[in-house]
Amino acid sequence: MDGIEWRTHSSHWGVFSAGWKDGELVVRPHPSDPDPNGILQNLPQALRHQARVGQPMVRRGWLERGPGPDATRGADEYVAVSWPQVLDLLAKELARVQEQHGVASIFGGSYGWSSAGRFHHAQSQVHRFLNNVMGGYVRSVNSYSAGASAVILPHILGHYEQLSRNTITWKAVAEHSEVVLAFGGMALKNSMVAAGGISRHIERGSMARAAERGARFVLISPLRGDLPEEARAEWMTLTPGTDTALMLGIAHTLVAAGKHDQAFIERYCVGWDKFAPYLLGVSDGQAKDADWAAAICGVPAEQIRALALSLPGKRVLVTVAHSLQRAEHGEQPVWMGAVLAAILGQIGLPGGGYGYALGALGHTGRETNIAAVASLNQGKNSVADFIPVARISDMLLKPGEPYEYNGQHRTYPDIKLVYWAGGNPFHHHQDLNRLRAAFRGIDTLVVHENAWTATARHADIVLPATMTAEREDIGSSAVDPVVVAMKPLAEPFGEARDDYWIFSELARRLGKEQEFTEGRDVRAWLRVLYAPLEKRMADLGQPVLSFDEFWEAGEAVVPQTPDTGGFLAAFRADPAGEPLPTPSGKIEIFSETIAGFGYDDCPGHPAWLAPTEVPSAEEPLHLVANQPATRLHSQLDFGGHSQDSKRRGREVMCIHPRDAEARGIEDGQVVRLFNGRGACLATARVTPDVMAGVVQLPTGAWYDPIDPGEANPMCVHGNPNVLTRDKGTSRLAQGCTGQLTTVQVEAFTGNLPPIRAFVPPGMEAMAAE
Template sequence: MASDVGDLDDLGLGATLSRRSLLNGNVALAALGAFGPSLLVEGARAATSTDGEVLSGSHWGGFRAKVEGGRMVSLEPWEKDPTPSHQLSGVLDSVYSPTRIKYPMVRRAFLAKGAAAERDSRGKGDFVRVSWDQALDLVVTELQRVDKTHGAAATFAESSGWNSPGRLHNCQSLLRRMMNLKGGLVDSSGDYAAGAAQVIMPHVVGSLDPALTGITDGGKAKTGAAWLTESGAARIPVARVVDMLVNPDKPFDFNGTKADDPEIKLAYWVGGNPFVHHQDRNRMVESWKTLETFIVQDCLWTPTARHADIVLPATTSYERNDIECIGDYAGRAIVAMKKVIEPVFESRTDYDIFAALAERLGKGHEFTEGKSEMDWIRSFYDAALMQAKAKKYQMPDFDTFWNGEGVAEFPVTSGKSGDVVAFEQPLGARQPSPLDDVPRGMSAELQERA
């Protein structure tokens, strides 16, 4: 059976290619950072995919979607967005792209021989459709096999900067949460967008990011290049992925520390697409042949997904409920990301997939903590509400927020000059840096060379 990359004619849906969206964290939702994922309990208080108008959010801002016959047919930017993005129309593309992954799939050779299968056919599109139970059992079997044979440091779990909008269904942290419950992983440090700035800027201004901690991954992984920590988690610089696969155990320097590349046998990628954004594609294709098993969880047949052994179909952000901020740094509002439509084909939410894997690993309750999707969303909002009351901001209670307008706005604080100044506080009160000891003449000389 060829790769499941067809059109959506059987649903009467047509569209063009797009990518999974993301919405960065914001200061206004700082209280939403420390949480565990949800249990998708049927019947939970959630937005249903009935016809009408639905408020939600995306990487390109908040929007109101029009639903007809269970299908999202159009959308308009949130009316208070001062600079709505023309890219917002890509939301429809990502949902109804002809490249949506419809069903769980396994590379034919891998299905027959497992990790002993030849690897040259990766990327050729020779996949076989399997059931969800079969796919999940196969993933767990491989995770346990690699841990038992090679140890936790042989599994690389990654997304390389991509994640979905929403504080609950963040695929990166959900992956790490499941992996930490399993016993450990190797993941990455940093991303391609900020690059070296993520390492050098904290030494200069104190911190590169707002005071949002992000969702909990359940582990104790630390930034830097140290391998296994006490929790069994480890990280490498994101741009070293190919080097890591080609030259295991090779030493390197990173942010003032020294470490060796681990020897990776299994990689699990969620939402990212390294075969598009990583350098030297031919070298990357060859390096991937060192992997015994490659698992991809995504909504679209990306080049990376085509190179996988096991492919799990994930929903887009618009096929589930969540909560998020509007405004990357200003954090001007909290928006209810209500589910616009039901999941298409056999796609499942990232959380639902990882909850099922955790259950098979004997860690189901630890992963879900027994809470429903709406329980978690309510708790995040209530934590933000407590902060708002302390700062004398007006916010409605959760039921009024979720069942009513679906947006809780905040006043935007201006800097001394009348404009919002990023990192104004760190710049005024940063901690001493090792760079303070660099002679000013040397700094000037480096600037001239640059």
């Protein structure tokens, strides 16, 4: 045939198989995938790229002066050492910190997206090591993607994971939805990614089928691309960050016209008597009507009224994207979206109601498997302390200082050592110059990394880790029927080792090898993780492959449960017998619990809270820093697919023709984005697909400061997080606010600096434009 020995594998970008031809890795998506993800094509070029970390490295300053705060972190040289040397050094440092400061001075950083495999899941590996070997660590909670919604939704509806993944299915949208109000859209670039892998990308086809049936999609976003062409959407542009005001204007129009579902509100909700006076202006003298909303969000009042009055009598689905809550007061659009769906009386109906984060990831809107592969046991953490994930700079810069979170009065711990395996905070975090200062104040930063990310360049000890394609594992998601035998596609790069090997060797040096490994090698652990699926299938009388049969075949298929609408449909059918897991058992339009916290930045019912950062003469443009389309976060930015999307080697910024003309900016020109926090270069794409007054620059371009030794260096590659603000959404959730900020943009007229993001430390002189 083609002469290629194909091996099965999986990734967060999709299930695939790969083989070698003429010295090149060839990748092909799963044959059942109707809409394969192009990010798969990042892998071949990345495997042997110069950006890979090939041997253990130690920062010179740490090696010569020992652990401690160091202003040269991020701008220092590295020294190559052997594996025995580096493991001895690290074991000694871990023992020192444990003895002198206790394990509550260790922060375990990881973000869980490093591998679709259930065993080589870096987050599980590092947490297991820190728990079983060290005795515990300070952890983080929630995510950068859903920091606000994961906290507020349990107060008002319950079951964040179930709500976002298992209540509204794409099948129901395709068959039942008549109107979809997509606040923030449902961009396919987001649903192309799914934790644990995905064998079929169904979002585009589902929206196409709904549109062909006559469903009306309304895209409410400053970006036209936030819904695919197949949805045939009406595009309603609004000022970024004002979705809550628009929702209130729609709600007021419905209530004022008597078109709201009062019977649904009375039976299924609590708190209407406290929210309605605010909506109607009784409590504060300001009716939240369409004219009021129009002045805030920029949508004409008549358009708001027409949209609102077109909804009653239809099967309406209100969807709210992750992006809306990644901004100041991000809790409010999440809450108000649910209230709007309640006012329409649609919650719990097939294809109607409330679809939080539908399309945000590839595992939303799908049926659930009847059996699952187990996760690696992470052990028990003896340390109770934690931080919201987006507060890492605050933690490192403000040890011992108080902060509030979800009704709790907490104190930031005093961290001496940060251990990071899986994840790149120089992608996820905001205000990178502040983050650099934060990392310079600790004793030691340890990183497992397969490539020279900015996080690795700030580390004291860099341990070369394998990529997913260089190890064996099991790929599995609870909402995808295909379980994948992830077979190695290549030998490890240089001296790279997998996280399990590294932690096993450290555990041996610390006298806790058995506690970590339980005497098992990788293949033995894969058998352990597969066993619960095998048993569950057998118990249900379903045909099942043994582990050996599964490994030989390359995949196993697990049946899925039928779509029942999840817990919201059960609640609608029987609110007394199937109450919501909220304090009242009902939808909380007003929350006594949240009101009791006394937060002025998150009151007891959804409200319009004006942002503190708005366009000005100095920073007149909104910047939308959203997720990239050609990579997962910052992963494999040096891969072929990601590189092909750049222009002149830099990330692409989209700008409206009117704003470009006012600044003398032409398509393809390198521009400088700047504000009071920092500056970066990007290449301009002049397009009407972004609304006037807004520029868009995706996250994920590797941070590349022109002079790492400076206090506030410009990133020459196009990382927008040099510009974004490191501030919590509110005292309730302390979520990430990195989606929106304000900037000025100008044509860059100086000599273009070279891109050095993918050049290993010490080789920067080799970089060229």
